[in-house]
Amino acid sequence: MRVHFALQSALTAITRTVTVAAGRFAPGHLGELTAVVSFELVDAVLAQTRTVQRRLRDLPSRVGMYFLLAMCLFPEVGYRLVWDKLTGGLAGMPVAQPSAKALRDLRRRLGAAPVRSLFEVLAGPLARPTTPGVRFGAYRTVSFDGCSSLRVPDSPRNRAWLGRTAHHGYPTLELMTLVETGTRSLIGAVFGPTDEGETAYARRLLHLLGPDMLVLWDKGFDANAFLAQVSATGAKVLGRLRSNRRTPVLARLDDGSYLSVIGTVKVRIIDAEITVTCADGTVFTGSYRLATTLTDARRHPAAALVSLYHERWEHESAYYALRHTILAGRNFRSGDRAGLEQEVWALLTLYQALRAVMVEAAESLPGTDPDRCSFTVALQTTRDQVVQATGIVPDEPGSLGLIGQRVLARLLAPRRHRASIRKVKSPISRYSERRDDGRPDRSRTITELTVTVLEPDPEQQPLPTVSRDDRHTVPTQRRRHRILALLQDDPTRLWRPAEIAAHFGDITLHTMYRQLSRWAETGIIHKLGPGLYAATAWTSTPLPPAQTG
Secondary structure: OOOOOOOOOOOOOOOOOOOOOOOHHHOEEEEEHHOOOHHHHHHHHHHHOOOOOOOOOOEEEEEHHHHHHHHOOOOOOHHHHHHHHHOOOOOOOOOOOHHHHHHHHHHHOOOOOHHHHHHHHHHOOOOOOOOOEEOOOOOEEEEEEEEEEEEEEOOOHHHHOOOEEEEEEEHHHHEEEEEEEOEEEEEEEEOOOOOOOOOHHHOOHHOOOOOOOOEEEEEEHOHHHHHHHHHHHOEEEEEEEEOOOOOOOOOOOOOEEEEEEOOOOEEEEEEEEEEEEOOOOOOEEEEEEEHHHHHHHHOOOHHHHHHHHHHHHHHHHHHHHHHHHHHHOOOOOOOOHHHHHHHHHHHHHHHHHHHHHHHHHHHOOOOOOOOHOOHHHHHHHHHHHHHHHOOOOOOOOOOOOOHHHHHHHHOOOOOEEOOOOOOOOOOOOOOOOOOOOOOOOEEEEEEEEEEEEEEEOOOOOOOOOOOOOOOOOOHHHHOOHHHHHHHHHOOOOOOOOHHHHHHHHHOOOHHHHHHHHHHHHHOOOOOEEEEEOOOOOOOOOOEEEEEEO
């Protein structure tokens, strides 16, 4: 006897309602990100830049703007497949089926102007003042940093613009951004050839700074003129100095730091040694040499500023999200300058829109640090929504959408202390040979971290007995002694040769310039800038301690 068993499985039919723009505008969307990059905003930007289509086409300009953003959302596929992603959830609707050439022509018709304008509308700090991790006292922490490893296709037109600087055989683009470190959101961005230098690009973003900001930067920005320009905006500064930078000790502070001057800007210098102990017993030391315009040691202790400087590395996380999470290490698509500019602005706009949704999700749960929100979760949820054409018009305006819900459901663990060397893995890189500085060659958990602020060494150099400028005069009347006594009376003052000559009355300006320059070369006094001199710390009496600058 044979027994037959029938396999029965229950079936469930799922129906859903998709709300999109009407007619030819239906493919223009970005899932829930459409709430950030809204139809009205895109239309306003197109009108402002005069890039609205003159007649209603199968591919309107608004649809083209969302197509540019979708190109960055799906960098692994070509134009036609990107279009299929946008229209995949519109089954049953009469949508256009353009060729790759038609989509390329759409890009050319739009140009870079509307995408750049869209980015500039969305760019800016995202966090509220009460959001954890975004402020240091009264200041919002921001940072400058550049990225010079964005690869572009190796075409003659790209090489004509960017030069022959290559990364693994490809020309590269220099991207400079100003970032809110607490949320990693973009406040501003500029880009171009890599040979202009980081400070040259950063100067184009200075108008975005304000008195409520504290700017962090690495030692690549250590320049007198740049420091003066940033300070002129009213923003405060905490930056790392090059090891060969010489700074005079004008006044010692109780926390081990000291007042000094760089160019014409009064600063506070912090020399710190950091000892790191890892879980496997590895111990190594590093050092920070920082300059800041926060000169009040009681309000802003040196140890707190050294710890704060670590926030600058959040900028690297922003670049990681751009290069590796969104682009997945791929090159840009475009073979000419116009296309590259359009593509980069679209990439930055997409990134900023994702950050806006992530910050909104973090702030909906009080006490949540935006650092714990996963950029990968937000990106992949957005990709799913674009394919399914869901969340374009929210069911309940103001409510937390699916992206925010998934981000909060998958919050990253609180940041743990760990040490990881920045190692270049490419065998053809000139930096592939790492110096052995004691740091581990792979990530290690830190069990103890000690910050020691180093006080400046007392410089007790004796006064030279005689110089050729005053060897024939009576010691009490020597010109050098009279001038040095004047400078030491107010060690924090910056003197100009004309002021010193006018003070004494018996020294010509030409002689004053010549002698001050000679004394600065021999270390008797210190030249702090063009035509600016001050006393140095060689005097036999140590400089008095001070609390504030």
